[in-house]
Amino acid sequence: MFENTYNFVALESKFMRLKKIGTILTLWLAIATTGFAQEADSIPFNANPSNYLLLDKGLQFRITAAINSMYDFDFAKAERDFGVIGYQYPDHPLPDFLMALGYWWRIEVDVTNERYDKIFLRYLERATDKAQRMFDEDETNKEAAFFLAAGYGFQGRLYSERRSWTKAAFAGRNALKYMDLSRGEAEFNPELLLGDALFNYFSVWIPENYPLLRPVMALFPAGSKELGLTQLEEVASNAFYTRIEAMYFLFRLYASEEKRPYDALRISEYLHGQFPNNPYFHRSYARHLYTVGRWTESVSESFQILERIDAKQEGYESNSGRYAAFFIAQYYDRVRDPKKAKEYYLKTISYGEESESQESGYYLFSLVQLGKMETAAGNKKLAKEYFKKVKKYAKRKHPAHQEARDFIKKNKL
Incomplete structure (x- = not known):
């Protein structure tokens, strides 16, 4: 019996994955941006040549503690700090997006529980509305496109969990559209790479595991699982906004798909050490x-x-x-x-x-x-x-x- 204990975990992953095929289908459409950096003392204070709030190193330094509180499930502290940012930048999508992230992590612990759906979507809609106004004023605004991609990506993830396939497909299509439009700003590249990584991996993984979907996936460019993993590792090492999200996907893929349990353990041990009160990282x-x-x-x-x-x-x-x-x-x-x-x-x-x-x-x-x-x-x-x-x-x-x-x-x- 005990020689096969790993199979219990593998089977749990396999059958829950089959149950949630819709989620898998839209993961690579999402330009998820939950993974904020943690090492405050490593963030240099320097100029923000693009005048984009996301690239303001001083703000990144200031919000690091709040983001860490969010990941460590101290939402009250995190949201107080997010509220201060909202007071300072009332027309910018960042504060509402940060609030949405806090509710996403409440959902992530048990995705079958729908009690946070409405407030999560409300904050996302506020963020995307503000980003849309920025984009309408200037369609070359890469930051606005970035937030639109992220907002629609997260909507797609939730709608797929709720089996709202039409809404999920619409959100995913918009996420890809704005992800493409947000390219071109060199400092955004590590963050945008997460979307490329997920696309590269899942565009191959989906037809391998679900042959009936091969005609659908043939409409998209060819991907590479190996490249996707390499890109995820790069994001996990170098990005600011998408670092933890890349780690999240890496340990899940290492555990269930790539059969690299020690790599999965290495990442989950790090995340639990950094955020010891995060129940998702703890149980992982x-x-x-x-x-x-x-x-x-x-x-x-x-x-x-x-x-x-x-x-x-x-x-x-x-x-x-x-x-x-x-x-x-x-x-x-x-x-x-x-x-x-x-x-x-x-x-x-x-x-x-x-x-x-x-x-x-x-x-x-x-x-x-x-x-x-x-x-x-x-x-x-x-x-x-x-x-x-x-x-x-x-x-x-x-x-x-x-x-x-x-x-x-x-x-x-």
């Missing part, structure tokens, strides 16, 4: 520790996640609990403590149902393990109930469904 770090077999460290981080959920810490909720409880259950299974393993498999089920994640791999495999445990204990009626749930929530081709069927047949349940 625990997950990648689990993947490479660093069990005790993964369990330690997972217990901390559960403690923060119980303490109702900002951003820590049932979705993160589902991950953490599963890793702990697997550990106790490994050290042959069935009582504790059962306790945390049950917690995984509870968190999965609370977050309505019954189709997720961790939820389904927890049901399988509980079914096996109850069979061994002679509780066949309860075991049947667990396997019945597996067959209810898993598609027939899902490995958990297959494993449940095989076990039922072998043990004549």
Whole structure:
């Protein structure tokens, strides 16, 4: 059982990815700009020859702490600072865009939760309206085009999560349009490279994984996954505004697509170290520790996640609990403590149902393990109930469904 523990993580990624195909289809359309730099003492004070606010090094220095607070889920502090910028620059899209980013990270923790959608979109619309006015006044304004690309890109990401395909396609098309128009300003190049990187990678990845979409992708220029990864690494090293976003995509691709778990761990460890209160980075770090077999460290981080959920810490909720409880259950299974393993498999089920994640791999495999445990204990009626749930929530081709069927047949349940 434990020789295949990496497969649990891989399968979770695979089937959640299949469920969210729409998101994948629009990721490379987004010129996402959430990744602000963190090292304030490395930002030089120098002139801003283009008079673009984004390229004002003094402002970059000033907002670094606020951006760090946002990433570390101290939204109250971040938004106070964003409000000051809004007071100073009321007609500029940057303050509203920063506010939208804060709500995007609230959404990112559990994308099935729609409670922040309206306010996120409202701030994005305010930002794009201001950017559009700037662009209408001067169509050579690269900064205005940059914000329009970013705003429409983020709209596309959310609409694809909500399966609003027409809106997602419209937003993605506009993102590409304004991304092209924002080219030509040398100092913007590291930021714009993120859009190129995502396009290069996913324009190849999509037809490889979804052959039916090959005719659609044939309408676009040829890409290169290798070049896309190289560009993402360059952005992660050199960009100011898109650095963290590039790291986010890198560790996800390293973990699920590129089969480079140690590289995924390296990045998630860095991000968790920089932003220890960010639940998304925290659970990703625990997950990648689990993947490479660093069990005790993964369990330690997972217990901390559960403690923060119980303490109702900002951003820590049932979705993160589902991950953490599963890793702990697997550990106790490994050290042959069935009582504790059962306790945390049950917690995984509870968190999965609370977050309505019954189709997720961790939820389904927890049901399988509980079914096996109850069979061994002679509780066949309860075991049947667990396997019945597996067959209810898993598609027939899902490995958990297959494993449940095989076990039922072998043990004549």
